[in-house]
Amino acid sequence: xxxxxxGVGNLKIRxxxxxxxxxxxxxxxxxxxxxxxxxxxxxESAVIGPVIESLMKELKKTNYxxxxxxxxxxxxxxxxxVARTCGAYVIDHILNSGAGGATATGxxxxxxxxxxxxxxxxxxxxxxxxxxxKGIDEITKRGDDLLIGSRLINNKGMSKAKIIGNKGLSxxxxxxxxxxxxxxxxxxxxFSRRTxxxxxWKTSGYEFCSEMLWRxxxxxxxxxxxxxxxxxxxxxxxxxxxxxxxxxxxxxxVKRRIAELMG
Amino acid sequence: MSRxxxxxxxxxxxxxxxxxxxLTKYKLGRSTKRRLVTQLIFWGLVFIxxxxxxxxxxxxxxxNLTQTEPLSLFDVIQITAIIIVFYVANRxxxxxxxxxxxxQELHQELSIRLSVKK
Numbered sequence: 001x002x003x004x005x006x007g008v009g010n011l012k013i014r015x016x017x018x019x020x021x022x023x024x025x026x027x028x029x030x031x032x033x034x035x036x037x038x039x040x041x042x043x044e045s046a047v048i049g050p051v052i053e054s055l056m057k058e059l060k061k062t063n064y065x066x067x068x069x070x071x072x073x074x075x076x077x078x079x080x081x082v083a084r085t086c087g088a089y090v091i092d093h094i095l096n097s098g099a100g101g102a103t104a105t106g107x108x109x110x111x112x113x114x115x116x117x118x119x120x121x122x123x124x125x126x127x128x129x130x131x132x133x134k135g136i137d138e139i140t141k142r143g144d145d146l147l148i149g150s151r152l153i154n155n156k157g158m159s160k161a162k163i164i165g166n167k168g169l170s171x172x173x174x175x176x177x178x179x180x181x182x183x184x185x186x187x188x189x190x191f192s193r194r195t196x197x198x199x200x201w202k203t204s205g206y207e208f209c210s211e212m213l214w215r216x217x218x219x220x221x222x223x224x225x226x227x228x229x230x231x232x233x234x235x236x237x238x239x240x241x242x243x244x245x246x247x248x249x250x251x252x253x254v255k256r257r258i259a260e261l262m263g
Numbered sequence: 264m265s266r267x268x269x270x271x272x273x274x275x276x277x278x279x280x281x282x283x284x285x286l287t288k289y290k291l292g293r294s295t296k297r298r299l300v301t302q303l304i305f306w307g308l309v310f311i312x313x314x315x316x317x318x319x320x321x322x323x324x325x326x327n328l329t330q331t332e333p334l335s336l337f338d339v340i341q342i343t344a345i346i347i348v349f350y351v352a353n354r355x356x357x358x359x360x361x362x363x364x365x366x367q368e369l370h371q372e373l374s375i376r377l378s379v380k381k
Contacts, residue, residue, distance in 0.1 A: 071374075091378040095370060105371040112375065202364065259356065261301040 033116035034065045035136055038106030039088070040099055041070050041123035045077040047235055051125045052086040058129035064136060069109060070123065071102040079123075099187075100201065100208025111196040118196055122187040124235060131228040135190040138226050145195045145221035146213075148181060149188030149228035157232050165246045169210065172250050176257050177214035181225065185209045185249075188228055195221055206245060207252040266334045267317040273343040274313055277350040281306045284354075309346070 037055065041048055052068055059066045070083040074096035084090050091105060103120050110118035117136055121127045131149055139147045152170075155163055166185055173184040185206070191199070198219050201211045216223055285302035288294035312319075316334070323329040 089378070091374050093370065093374050094377075097367065097370060101367060101370070104367070105374055108371050109375050202360070204367065259360070261298055 032063055032065050033136075033140065034114070035067070035117045035119065036106075036110035036113070036115040037066060037068045037119045037121065037132065038103065038110065039068065039070045039083075039121055039123045040073055040102030040106060041075065041079050041083065042073040042096065042099075042102070043075045043077045043079060044123040045075070045079045045082045047125050047233075048079055048123050049082045049086050051123055052083060052088050055121075055129040055132065056087060058133055062133055062136075067113075067115070069106055071106045073097060073099075073102040098204040098208075099206050100211075101204040103208065104201070104204075107191065107196055107199070110191075115196070116193050118191040120187060120189045120191075125233060126231050127188045128229055128231060131188065135188065135226060135228075139190045139192060142224065143192075143222075144190075144224045145192045146199075146216050146223045147190040148183065148186050148213075148223065148225045149190075150181070150183035150225040151186055151228055151230040152183045153225065153227035154229070157230055159232075169246055169249060172253065173210040173213065176253055177210065177217065179210075179213045179217050179223075181213055181223075183225070184213060186228075203252060203256055205249070205252060207249045207256065210249070210253055211256060265317070266336060266339050270316065270334065270339045270342055271313050273339065274346040275310065277346050278306050278310045278313075281350055281353070313342075 037059075039048070039051070044051075048070065052070070055068060059068075068088040070079070070088045070090045072080040072083065072090055072092045074093045080090050080092055091109060093102060093105065097105075106120065107118055117139060119132055119135060121132055127149065135147055135149055138144075151158060152163065152166055158166075166183055170181055170184040174180055186209070189212075195216070199212065199215055199221070201208050201215050203211045213223065282303060285294065285299055285306070289296065289299040320329070320333065
């Protein structure tokens with residue numbers, strides 16, 4: 001009997017799970033892929049509740065077997081309690097290990113629980129639930145291995161400083177690793193089963209975004225992008241990466257590149 | 264014994280060890296071809312530089328490109344120490360990286376397993 005999917009919180013989805021249990025054949029599985037939505041979170045108790053609720057509301061409208069998993073990265077506030085109350089499955093990190101570490105935990109969980117697709121999204125509410133579903137639809141349709149939700153294809157609502165910072169990091173990612181991406185730092189990413197099984201990276205901070213693309217390229221995975229909208233609130237503006245963080249990311253990426261060459 | 268020869272004698276074991284370690288890692292599938300080539304070029308250049316240090320010095324001196332004194336015993340010790348530091352630092356860094364990765368994986372696995380029990 002397949003393992004129960006934690007974090008599933010609506011009747012329609014539960015009925016689908018029942019169907020899969022009964023009709024445990026390939027066709028049924030292919031028509032309703034198991035999707036794990038991973039939200040790395042650090043001290044996000046102020047906003048994570050509405051983010052999960054709006055996501056679950058949108059997910060109810062789809063036919064996917066979904067599970068919302070919050071990786072509480074050692075938060076000092078009530079992130080874990082709020083997320084659990086809203087119906088998400090919560091994995092508490094004992095130590096704060098950075099965005100890269102939290103994302104790796106989420107993807108490892110998705111792989112271990114044999115999800116077909118995994119989605120990572122920010123917990124600060126800057127990604128819309130509709131874009132998440134659009135991404136799942138796209139990866140199912142296109143058959144890509146890694147799909148990136150690019151905020152810069154249509155950068156409406158993004159401040160000039162953020163545009164410059166993100167474009168700069170994408171250029172540096174290209175210079176260091178030879179990967180062209182319009183938004184190398186996007187937190188909204190969709191992973192296929194093949195990617196879940198093979199993709200690993202070494203950095204644990206925000207620089208993992210670029211390193212992940214590099215590793216995917218080394219593995220010859222099919223990477224593509226789709227446009228997403230960015231919802232900037234005062235909260236997300238204060239929480240997101242600023243350009244000073246960007247400098248730190250560049251420093252760590254250069255270090256990673258040199259270390260990789262030296263053994 | 265020539266000081267240049269002494270320098271080569273003292274440093275070459277570390278250079279050879281580094282090359283051997285790079286080759287072993289590649290053969291065991293723990294390293295990429297690109298990384299192997301970079302390491303071979305790096306340590307190869309260090310070896311060539313040390314092996315031809317006397318000739319380079321003589322050539323530079325004859326063409327008035329350097330006015331420094333020939334290699335002293337202190338220089339030999341200093342250069343050997345630099346090579347050893349390079350070797351040790353590189354080994355330590357790669358060991359720390361392996362440990363870091365293991366701790367990270369342990370933390371991940373522990374968090375996932377503990378979350379199931381809740």
